[in-house]
Amino acid sequence: MCLAIPGKVAEIQIKEGVRTGRVLFGGIARQACLDFVPEAREGDYVLVHVGFAISVVDKEEAERTYALLESMGVLGEELGLNADERRTP
C-alpha cells in the first residue's frame, strides 16, 4: 500500500508552522508536508505519499545500485538472452 512517487523539491516554506515544500512531478506541482524529512533541501528528490514526503531519495545510493542494474541489462543482451522471449501459454 503505497502509492508514493518521487518529486523534486522546488521551494520550501513554513506555512502555519508546518514545513511545506512545492514538489514537482514531471511538470506538475503540488504542496507536500516536509515534517518527516527535516533534512530535505531545495533540489532534493523526495518520495511523496498522500501529500507527505516520507523520505529523501539517496542520490549516491541510487547511482550505485542503478549502475549494477544497468550492467545486467547489458549482460543479458550480450548473452543473447534479450531476444524477445515472450512467454505465451
Next chain:
Amino acid sequence: MKYMDEYRDAKIARGIAAEIRRRSTRPWVLMEICGGQTHTLMRYGIDELLGKSVELVHGPGCPVCVTPLEMIDRANALARRPDVTLLSYGDMLRVPGSEMDLFHVKAEGGDVRIVYSPTDAVELARNNPDRHVVFFAIGFETTAPAHAMAVLQAERLGLKNFSLLVSHVLVPPAIRMLLQSSRNRVQGFIAPGHVCTIVGVGEYEELAREFHVPIVVGGFEPVDLLEAIRLLVVQLEEGRTEVENSYSRTVLYGGNRAAQDAVERVFEVTDRKWRGVGEIGSSGLRLQEKYAAFDAERLFGLQDVRAEEPSECISAEVLLGHKKPTDCPAFGTRCTPEKPLGAPMVSTEGACAAYHQYRRHLVTL
C-alpha cells in the same frame, strides 16, 4: 520523471528476467505483499517475462481489500448522517459493505467526497465549521504517519468538527499468520518498500529468522520488483534466509524516525479484523484515549455496528496466496469489477481485479 522512468527500462528489465531464468532451477513460490506491487507485476506482465522460473502469488497488501465489512458499514452509517461530510481516498468508494458501498450512499444523498491527502480533510473541516468532517483513515504503516499529522494539525487548530474513522492494519502480523499456516507454500517474500520506508527493516529480520525465509525489501517499479525477485531466487538457490534491501535509495535500516514518532504519539496497536481472513491479534492501529475527541467511532458510538463476515469466502484463500484469482469458479463470470462479489475484485490493487483487468486473456487451466 527521474527515479521512476529509469526503473521502467525495458532492456534492464529483460536482462534481469533473463538472469532470473538462468539462475532458477525450480519454480520458487514468491509473494509480493503490497497491492501496488501486484499492480505493477500485472501491468507489465512480469509473470510472462519470468515464465516457469518463479511462481508469483499475491499477498494481502491491499488495505482497501482487507478493510472489514463492519468498517464499511460504519463509514456508510456516518455518511448517511445529514450533519456529516465523509471524506475518503478514491478507491474506498466502491467497496461493498453488508448492504452497499459509499457510492450508493452518495446516490442516496450522503455527503461523500474524495480527497488526495488527509491535509485536504483538515482544510475542509476548517472551512466548514457547520459540518462534522470525518476522514476515513485506512491504510498500512505507510499512511499512518500522515493520519497522525492530520490529528495533530487539527488539535493545533483547535478544530471541534474533525475526526478520523480509523481502520489501519499492520503488515508483519499478517505475514506471520501466513507463515504459521500448515498450508503455506510461499518460500520467499518481497517486503513492501514504502511500508519499510516508514518502519525500517527490523521486523522483517525477525520474521526471516523465526521462519527461515528470505525476504527482500522491494520497490514498486518493474525493474525494482524484478531485482527483488532476482535476489530472492539467488538466496533460495544458495539456501540462505536473510533480509536484503533492494530499495535502498529510499529505505533506511531504521526507517523514518520522525514519521514513527508521529504514529507513536497518536496511535496504539490493537487487534483488527481483516476482511475475508478474520481477526489477527495486534495487527492494527487505533487512536489513543487522549485523542478520543478525534475518534469518529467513539464520538458517534459506532463500536456496536458489527457485521458477520461470511464463513466461507475464497477471498481469504486468494489474499493469503493459497489460491489464484483464476482458481475461483466465479472469476470473470459472476464476479467482475463492476459486480464484485468480494473485496479483491473491487480495488484495482486487489489480486482478482488486477488479474481481471490485465491478464484474463491468458487464462488457461
Next chain:
Amino acid sequence: MQPITNIDATSLPSEGAIKIEIKESAGFSCPVPLPAGGRVLLGHGSGGKLSAELLNDVFLPALGNPVLDRLEDQAVVSLNGMRLAMSTDSFVVKPLFFKGGDIGSLAVHGTINDLAMGAAKPLWMSVAFILEEGLEMEVLRRVVASMQDAAETAGVQIVTGDTKVVEKGSADGMYINTTGVGLVREGICLSASQAKVGDAIIVSGMLGDHGIAILAEREGLKFETEVRSDSAALYELVKTLLDATHEVRCLRDPTRGGLSSTLNEIAGSSQVGMELDEATIPVREQVRGACEMLGLDPMYVANEGKLVAIVSAVAAEPALAALRSHPLGAEARIIGRVTKEHPRMVVMRTTFGTTRIVDMLAGDQLPRIC
C-alpha cells in the same frame, strides 16, 4: 455508444491462445452480497461498463429503433436523398471555467465533434440552459459569449434555445444541453462496426489533457499545472483527413472513459481484436506526472479535442500525413492495429514485450492510494 456486455470468460471463442475452463471446486463460494441495485450512480455516466448497462437495461428496451440501435455518436437519417446527421449532448462539467475553456465552448465543440465523427458538416445547433437559482449574471454572460465565439469560429449557427431555472442547490451553477444537425459528406459512411482486421488505429494527438485540466481544479485534488483542456472543434481536421483518403472506417472522439473506452466500443461493435503498442501512445509529460501522482492511467482520461481514426492498412500513412498537416493533428500517431485474435478485446504490447488487456472500466477511474 455501443453496449458491451460483460465478457463472459466461458463464452470466448477458443481459437488462438484463449481456452478457458472453470473447474467446479467444492466449498468455494464468495457470498458477499452484491451492491444494492436500483439507483443511478455517478458511474452510470462515466462512459464505461455501467453506462453500457444503463443503455442495455433501461434505454434500448424502451426506446429502441433501427436508427437508435446503431448507437453511433450521431444519428443519420435520410431526407429527400440527403443524409442528415443529428446528435445530442449534455454538459455538466465542474468547474464551469477551466484552463483552455469553459462549459460554453465545451458544449459547442462537443456537439460539433459528435457530428464530425459521422463525417457530417455541422450546420446548426440548439442550446438549452438549466440554470441554478442565484447564478451570477456575469457568469452566464461569459459562458454565452464563449459559446457564440466557438460557434462563429466553426461556422455553426445556434438557431434555437431554451432556458429553465431550478432551485438553489441543483445544477451546479448551470447545465447545458445541445442538439446538433449537420449534412453527411457524400459517398462516405463511418461506423464503429466497420473496423477490419489489418486496419490501422490512429490518434490525433496527446491524450488526457482535458481530464487532467479539470481534475487539477477539483476540490480535494488540487495541483498546479500548465495543462489546458484540449477542447476544440474537429470538423476541419476530419475534412482534411477525408479529403486525403476515403478508406476511413470509423471516427470517434474519446471523451468520457478515455481512449480505452472508445477502442473497446469499436472492437465490440466490429467484433475484432485490437493490439496497441505502448511505446507509441502519446501523453505529454505533465499529464503523465498528474496521472502518476493520483494513480490514474491516461488511457482512461477524457479528451475533448482528439479523435481516433480506424483506417485501412494502405491508407495509414496518407491518413497520418493528412492529420499532421493540420494544427489540431500535429502530434498524430499510429498506435496499433486491428487484429483477428482475441475479438472484442483490446490488448497492449508493453515496452517489455509482454501483453496486457486494456479493459473498459466499470465506472469512473478513481484516484488510488495503493
